[in-house]
Every structure is written in C-alpha cells, then in structure tokens.
Amino acid sequence: MTAQLESSPVTSVSVELQHQIEQYLYQEARFLDERRFEEWLDLFSDDTYYWMPTRGVRYERELDKEFSRRDEVSHFDETKRGLEERVTRIRSGMAWAEEPPSRTRHMVHNVIIEPGDSPDELLVRCNILLYRGRLDRDVDIFVGCREDVLRQSEDADYGWLIARRSIYLDQTVILAKNMSIFF
Amino acid sequence: MDISDLVDVQQGTLDPRIYEDEEIYQQELKNIFARCWLFLAHDSQLPNRGDYVTTYMGEDPVLVVRKRDGSVGVFMNQCRHRGMRLCRADAGTAKSFSCSYHGWTYDLSGNLVGVPSEDDAYHDEINKEEWGAIKVAKVDSYKGFIFATWDAEAPSLLDYIGDFRFYFDAFADRTEAGTELIGGAHRWVFPANWKFAAEQFCSDMYHAPISHASAVLALTPDDQDVDEEVFPMDGTKGRQFSSELGHGTGFFVESGDVLANIVGQKPADWFQGGNPEAIGRLGEARAERMRGAHATLFPNFSFLPGINTLRIWHPKGPNEMEVWAWTVVDKEAPADVKEAQRVGTGRTFSVAGLFEQDDGENWSEIQRVLRGHIAKKSSFNVQMGLGHETYEDPDFPGKINRVYCEMAARGFYKRWADMASGQSWDELMASVQKAAEASL
Numbered sequence: 118m119t120a121q122l123e124s125s126p127v128t129s130v131s132v133e134l135q136h137q138i139e140q141y142l143y144q145e146a147r148f149l150d151e152r153r154f155e156e157w158l159d160l161f162s163d164d165t166y167y168w169m170p171t172r173g174v175r176y177e178r179e180l181d182k183e184f185s186r187r188d189e190v191s192h193f194d195e196t197k198r199g200l201e202e203r204v205t206r207i208r209s210g211m212a213w214a215e216e217p218p219s220r221t222r223h224m225v226h227n228v229i230i231e232p233g234d235s236p237d238e239l240l241v242r243c244n245i246l247l248y249r250g251r252l253d254r255d256v257d258i259f260v261g262c263r264e265d266v267l268r269q270s271e272d273a274d275y276g277w278l279i280a281r282r283s284i285y286l287d288q289t290v291i292l293a294k295n296m297s298i299f300f
Numbered sequence: 301m302d303i304s305d306l307v308d309v310q311q312g313t314l315d316p317r318i319y320e321d322e323e324i325y326q327q328e329l330k331n332i333f334a335r336c337w338l339f340l341a342h343d344s345q346l347p348n349r350g351d352y353v354t355t356y357m358g359e360d361p362v363l364v365v366r367k368r369d370g371s372v373g374v375f376m377n378q379c380r381h382r383g384m385r386l387c388r389a390d391a392g393t394a395k396s397f398s399c400s401y402h403g404w405t406y407d408l409s410g411n412l413v414g415v416p417s418e419d420d421a422y423h424d425e426i427n428k429e430e431w432g433a434i435k436v437a438k439v440d441s442y443k444g445f446i447f448a449t450w451d452a453e454a455p456s457l458l459d460y461i462g463d464f465r466f467y468f469d470a471f472a473d474r475t476e477a478g479t480e481l482i483g484g485a486h487r488w489v490f491p492a493n494w495k496f497a498a499e500q501f502c503s504d505m506y507h508a509p510i511s512h513a514s515a516v517l518a519l520t521p522d523d524q525d526v527d528e529e530v531f532p533m534d535g536t537k538g539r540q541f542s543s544e545l546g547h548g549t550g551f552f553v554e555s556g557d558v559l560a561n562i563v564g565q566k567p568a569d570w571f572q573g574g575n576p577e578a579i580g581r582l583g584e585a586r587a588e589r590m591r592g593a594h595a596t597l598f599p600n601f602s603f604l605p606g607i608n609t610l611r612i613w614h615p616k617g618p619n620e621m622e623v624w625a626w627t628v629v630d631k632e633a634p635a636d637v638k639e640a641q642r643v644g645t646g647r648t649f650s651v652a653g654l655f656e657q658d659d660g661e662n663w664s665e666i667q668r669v670l671r672g673h674i675a676k677k678s679s680f681n682v683q684m685g686l687g688h689e690t691y692e693d694p695d696f697p698g699k700i701n702r703v704y705c706e707m708a709a710r711g712f713y714k715r716w717a718d719m720a721s722g723q724s725w726d727e728l729m730a731s732v733q734k735a736a737e738a739s740l
Contacts (some may be wrong), residue, residue, distance in 0.1 A: 171484040173390040182391075186485025190484070192652045194643050205518040206654055212514035214313035225333050233655075289390070290622060291488035292659030296652035 130230045132240075138267065139228050141277055146223035149299055154204040158197075161277055162268055162278040169284040169300065183283065192296060193284070195225040200299075207297075214297035216258040221298050229292070235264055237278065241265045245284075249298055257293040259300070261286035303327060307717040309710040311408065312683030318716075319493040320670045325618040327720045332599050336568040337460045337717065338613060339601035340364045341479040342628065343444040345391070350408060353391045355624070356614050357450065362436070363387055363397065367408045372441070374448040375410030375433040384466070386433070390485075392736040399411050407435050410484025443472040444479055453725050462732065463698045464547035464597060470586040471595070471605040473491060474721040477631040481643050488651035492615040492663035494600055494621040495716070500665055501594045501602035502548035502658070503708035505538065506684065508592075512661060514656035519561040520578075531560050531592075536705025538591075539696050542689070544735040546715025548708025553695070556591035559606045563644030564693075567637045571606045575630075585695035596713055610650040617671040625650060691739040699739065710730030 128135065148157040161167070169192040170184040185191055195203070207215045224246040231240045247259040266281035284300045303324060306315035318324055338357045345353055353364050354377050362375035363386065377386050379399035386397045386406065396413065398405040405414030410433035415426055437452040447457055454460065461468060472479060490497065500507065509516070509531045520526055527533045540550035560568035573579065573588035581587075593605040603610035607672045611625035627645040629638040648655045669675050685705035693700040694726040701707040718728055 122606065137637065166493050167330065171486060174388065176389050176392060179389070179392050188639075188642070189484035190482055190486065190642060190650075191484065192646070192650060194646055202518045203654065206514040208306065209514040209517050211517070213511065213661045271605065291486075291651045292663050293491075293651070294490050295488075295657035297657040 120219070120283075121163065123277060125187060130231070133229060135228070137276070138229070138230055138239065139225075141267070141275055142225045142241070142243060142264075144223060144275060145279075146225055149223050154207065154299075158200060158204060160273075160275065160277075160279055161197055161200065162270075162280045163197050165197050165200075165280055167193055167282045167284075169286065170250060172289045173202040174289050192286075193292075193300075203299075214295045217252065219298055222248045224248075227262075232248050233268075237269045239267045239269075239277075243268050245300065247298070247300060255294075256275070259286055259288070259293075259296075264300070301720040304717045307713045309659075309714045310712065311684075312681065312686045313711060314680040314682055316670055316678070317676055318713075319667065320618050320676070321494060322529065322618055323412075325603045325615070327722075328615065328716075329358045331722050332716065332719050333615065334360075335449065335725075336452060336599055337440075337447045337449045337454060338599075339445060339447055339597070339610075340485075341372075341439060341446045342479070342626070343446060344480040348393065348732075350393045350395055351391075352387070352394055352408075354387055357436070357448065358512070358615060360450075361385060362448070363410070363433075364448075365394075365408050365410075369492050372439055372446055373409045374436045375406075376435075376538050376574070378433065379404050379406075379707070380412065380431045380433060393460045399547070404431075410435055418491055419623075421467050439686070440542070443469075445472060451575040455725060455729055459729070460545065461597065463547065463736075464541075464543045464545060465548075466586075466697055467541055467547075467549045467590075467595060468597065470582055470590050470593075471603055471608075473581060474575065475586070475630050475632050476577070480631045481626045482627045482629060482638075484626075486646070487623065489616070489620060490660050490663050491620050491623050492660075492667040493618055494615040495712075496663040496666065497601050497613045497659070497710050498596050498598075498602060498619060499709050500711045502546075502596035502598075503540065503542075503550065503706055505540070505550045505592075505594065506704045506706075507662070509533065511658050512655045514559075514658070515648065516558070518654060519648075521561075524561075530554060530561060534703035535702035539664075539693065540685075540701045540705040540708055540709040541696060542699045542701070542711035544699075544711065544715070544732040546712050546719075547596060548711055549593055549595035550703050550708065551593035552591040552703060553585075557581055558592040562648050566634075567640040567644070570633060570637045571628075572738065574620050575633075587665070589695070596712070598712065600715065601663075604649065607645055607649060609645045617674075678699040682709045699735075 172184050175183045194293045206212045225243050227244040229242045233239045243265050246260050250259040262285050264283045267277045268280040306318050341353050349366050351366045361378045365373045367373045379386050381404045384399050384401040386557050396405050396407050402418040405415045412428040412432045436448040439448045440457040537554040538552040542548045578587040584679045596602040600613040608628050614622040616622050629641050685701045685707050689699050689701045
C-alpha cells in the first residue's frame with residue numbers, strides 16, 4: 118500500500134499521489150468525452166455504487182433535508198450492472214436521446230484527497246463542470262461536486278478502481294430534457 | 301380563433317397550433333387549469349401540523365398546508381399586499397408564513413394575522429379579514445391523493461374522476477392501508493407543450509416499442525422474446541380505456557411482462573396477482589391483468605401503475621413544461637418490494653431514466669418543428685382505432701379499444717377543446733351523461 122499520506126495544514130497526501138489521482142480523473146473524463154464507455158466501465162469496481170440524489174429548495178434551518186437520502190428516490194442509483202445496462206442502451210443505436218450522440222466535455226477541478234475508510238482506499242472530492250452540446254443548438258451545463266472512494270488495485274489498468282461515486286448537482290429542477298450522459 | 305374547430309375527433313385530426321399558440325395557452329390557464337380538479341400532493345407528504353409543500357395550479361403558485369385541525373388547506377403562495385411569493389422553499393414545516401418583502405404574516409390556513417406597524421403605519425384601519433391569502437374553492441382527497449380546484453362550480457372530485465375511478469383504484473386502492481410516497485422528487489423541464497406528455501400517458505402505448513426500444517433491449521434478458529413477452533405487438537393482447545371526462549389508460553392483459561424487467565420479478569408478482577388483498581378488493585382482472593399500464597387523469601396528472609411513478613406536467617408557457625415526478629408504493633408492501641420499486645422507478649422513468657430520456661427528445665423536437673409556418677398549417681393524425689371502440693368488454697367497463705389506439709387521445713383532446721373553448725360545467729357534465737346513456 119502506497120497511499121503516501123503526509124501531514125500538512127492543507128493536504129494529507131504527497132505531491133506524487135495528488136498528481137497520480139488527478140491524472141486518473143482526467144483520464145476518466147477523457148474516456149467519457151471520447152465515448153469510450155467500455156473502457157470507462159473498467160474503471161469501476163465490481164461492487165461499485167454510483168449515486169446522484171435529488172435536491173430540493175429548503176430554508177437554512179431545514180438544509181439537512183435538501184438532498185434525498187439513500188433510501189429515497191435519486192437520479193442515479195446504480196450498481197456496476199446498472200451502469201453496464203446504460204452503456205448497452207447507448208450502444209444500441211436506438212437510444213434516441215444519444216442518437217445522434219451528445220458532445221460532452223467533463224471538467225474536473227478542486228481535487229482534494231483524504232484517507233479512506235480502509236488503508237487501500239482514498240476519499241477523493243472534486244468539483245465538476247460538464248458541458249453538453251446536442252443536435253444543432255442544445256446546450257446543457259451541469260455543475261456540482263463528486264465524492265469518490267478510490268480503491269487501489271494491482272489488477273486495474275490504471276492502478277485504481279472507483280468503488281463508490283456520489284454526485285451532488287447544484288440544480289434542484291434539472292434544466293435539461295434528460296440526463297442521458299454520465300457524470 | 302374558435303378552439304373547438306382545432307380538434308376534430310370524428311376525422312381524427314388535430315390542428316398543431318393547440319401546442320404553440322400563446323392565445324390558446326392563456327385560454328387553457330383560464331378555462332382548464334383554473335377550473336379542473338388538479339392533483340397537488342400525497343397525504344404522506346404532510347404527516348404533521350404545519351407541514352407544507354409548494355406547488356402550482358397551472359402557473360399559479362400555491363401552498364398546500366396541514367392545518368391545525370389536521371385538514372389540508374390550499375391557498376395562493378402570494379402575499380396580498382404587493383404580490384410577493386410568500387414561501388420560496390419546496391417543502392418544510394412552519395408555524396406561519398411571513399412575507400420577506402414587508403412582513404405581512406399568514407397563519408396555516410392563509411388568514412392574514414400580522415401586519416408590521418399596523419397601528420402606526422395603517423392607523424389600525426386595515427381589515428385583515430379582507431386581505432387573507434386567496435384560497436382555492438374546494439379541496440378534497442381521494443385515497444390519499446389531494447386535489448383542489450379554483451372553481452366553486454366544479455363537480456365533486458368523485459364526479460370529476462367519474463368512470464376513471466375503476467382504473468384509478470387499480471393504482472391507488474390495492475390495499476386497505478393505501479399508498480405512501482417515497483421521499484425525494486424528480487423535477488426537470490421539457491422544452492415542449494404539456495399536452496404531449498399528458499396525452500402520451502393517457503393514450504400512447506404505440507410509441508413504446510419504438511421510442512423505448514433501447515431501454516427494452518437493455519433490460520430484457522437474452523432468452524426473452526420482446527415482441528411476444530415484453531411488448532406484444534398484437535394489440536388484441538391489451539386494452540385502452542377512454543373517459544368522456546378526458547381521462548384515459550391503456551395496458552396489456554396478456555404477456556406484457558415489462559414490469560419484471562424494470563423492477564424485478566418479486567415486485568412484478570406482488571403487483572400482478574401476488575397480493576391476495578388486492579385481488580379481493582379489485583377482482584382478478586384489475587389486480588392481475590393490468591400490465592405495463594399508462595394513465596392520465598385530465599388534465600395533467602399521470603401515473604404508471606406497477607412501475608408506480610406519478611407525475612404532474614406543470615405548464616410553463618406554450619413551449620415548456622416542468623415535470624414533477626414521485627414514486628409511490630403500497631404502504632403494506634414487503635420491504636424488498638418497496639425497495640425494488642424505489643430503485644426501478646428512478647432508473648426508468650425520471651430525467652436520467654432509461655425510458656424517459658427518449659421522450660424528451662421526441663417532444664422537444666416536435667415543439668421546435670412547430671415554429672415553422674407550414675408546420676403550423678399541417679394537421680396531426682390521431683385516427684388509430686377510430687370507430688372500433690366497444691362498450692362490451694367482459695372485464696373492463698366503459699369505452700374500450702385495443703391497446704395500440706388513439707381513442708383516449710381523441711377523448712383527451714375532445715375534453716380539452718370543450719373546456720378550453722369555455723363550455724360550462726353543466727354542458728360538460730351533460731355530454732358525459734349523454735355518452736353514458738348512448739353506451740347502454
């Protein structure tokens with residue numbers, strides 16, 4: 118295990134690990150933007166859990182109820198198999214929301230790494246900005262943050278697997294006709 | 301323009317201006333959304349006194365509140381002083397509602413109870429009783445589903461639901477304990493007229509094998525025959541129902557096992573014959589053989605029994621709608637059934653849902669094409685199944701046709717045109733009575 122934890126006022130990881138994880142996230146974004154979905158799927162562990170809650174408008178005193186809970190409804194509530202089904206759908210040639218395909222650009226920022234629950238895991242937070250162009254004129258912009266659990270794996274091509282992903286968008290009413298893309 | 305000329309149910313044609321004309325839209329807001337019974341909330345969203353949700357009736361914002369006496373109050377979410385929106389959260393718990401502009405304060409029933417500087421600024425001369433929030437004319441609930449109307453002349457909620465009640469019960473009344481709503485809501489926008497969605501859920505099984513081909517493919521096990529087992533292409537294997545009141549539903553009575561692929565075998569079994577209480581309350585036909593059903597209660601409340609999504613299509617101008625969708629479950633369903641429905645509904649019918657993603661593409665592109673001059677002049681075809689209705693189905697009462705059909709769309713648009721053109725409730729309900737007599 119080479120989590121390379123360090124202790125400093127602003128980060129608990131080494132420059133090398135920070136660099137490695139950021140490059141990993143950029144590579145992942147590239148797979149999505151180049152529609153290399155099968156390679157993207159390989160970045161997820163078999164027991165992965167991919168989740169995006171819904172969000173409502175609440176006053177400050179009830180802000181803890183802003184996001185739906187795990188046992189409530191969500192935008193994404195996916196196992197590995199669920200993600201594979203979504204890719205199967207996109208590849209069918211009949212997924213009209215993605216045929217013709219969307220053009221996406223995933224931007225990943227503000228990567229902060231913390232120790233995970235077990236020695237081979239890291240908790241990786243980042244901000245995302247996702248631009249989607251569709252057909253002639255459709256434009257959607259999604260902004261939010263992700264919380265990933267990355268698990269170190271010798272078998273994985275890129276050294277790490279995404280064992281859990283939570284995505285928190287900064288929209289309540291989603292201002293798009295669909296979310297046929299990945300985050 | 302006379303709105304009743306835009307819908308010809310005898311010929312099965314629609315003038316597409318009904319989807320994009322601003323003047324027609326204003327008539328809808330006035331004659332449909334300010335008169336019909338509209339679904340607002342499920343009882344389980346307001347368990348305690350002071351619990352509230354905000355929603356819309358047409359484009360008018362309303363507060364739906366559990367009052368001190370335990371009943372539900374519905375009033376405009378707007379301060380009477382200068383028109384500011386009273387409450388800007390979607391939901392919460394409150395003791396009162398205070399306007400953030402000048403501080404006029406309303407109690408849980410919408411009565412004006414506080415005016416800052418009432419003595420000094422108003423010389424104690426303001427009549428607070430006169431300036432309470434604008435209240436709806438009637439609030440009622442059916443099996444836990446709360447509705448309201450702005451129109452004191454509207455028939456009772458039960459008369460408004462009418463002959464659709466038989467089919468609504470197959471969704472809402474499967475057990476004595478009734479249904480409950482799971483927390484969280486899917487809300488998103490379609491750049492398209494609200495009627496495309498309301499009509500599709502009312503009447504359109506025909507689009508499913510094409511529009512949703514990719515989702516059916518992704519969710520169907522390799523050893524299953526889609527055309528036979530999941531979405532039978534033989535329309536005699538299903539039924540469509542149309543109400544003179546504008547409501548409609550369609551479902552498979554044989555095969556049509558899409559539910560198992562969406563939520564899993566156990567929840568599908570629970571919904572299709574595995575719950576003896578439901579069979580006792582509804583009878584075998586409704587409890588077991590309403591499969592893969594779609595349904596709309598006129599004008600803009602839709603649901604899919606079994607998949608158990610329900611939604612409101614809020615109108616936002618002629619060219620846009622905002623969908624609010626929830627998941628309901630039988631309160632006494634086994635925990636794993638509820639869990640599978642919670643996950644399955646979100647995975648299929650939501651903004652990221654495997655099925656519903658593609659609906660957005662259809663509706664928004666129709667709307668975009670309708671900007672054209674020639675497009676506005678070219679009528680749409682709703683002729684499917686014209687003249688093939690029957691009133692003699694042994695299991696399913698009312699006006700019935702094959703599942704692949706546009707009879708319920710014609711019913712929806714007939715009601716829409718009659719209402720939007722300003723027919724009175726007496727006229728509207730007389731035509732229902734007349735049709736009922738003609739069917740005997």
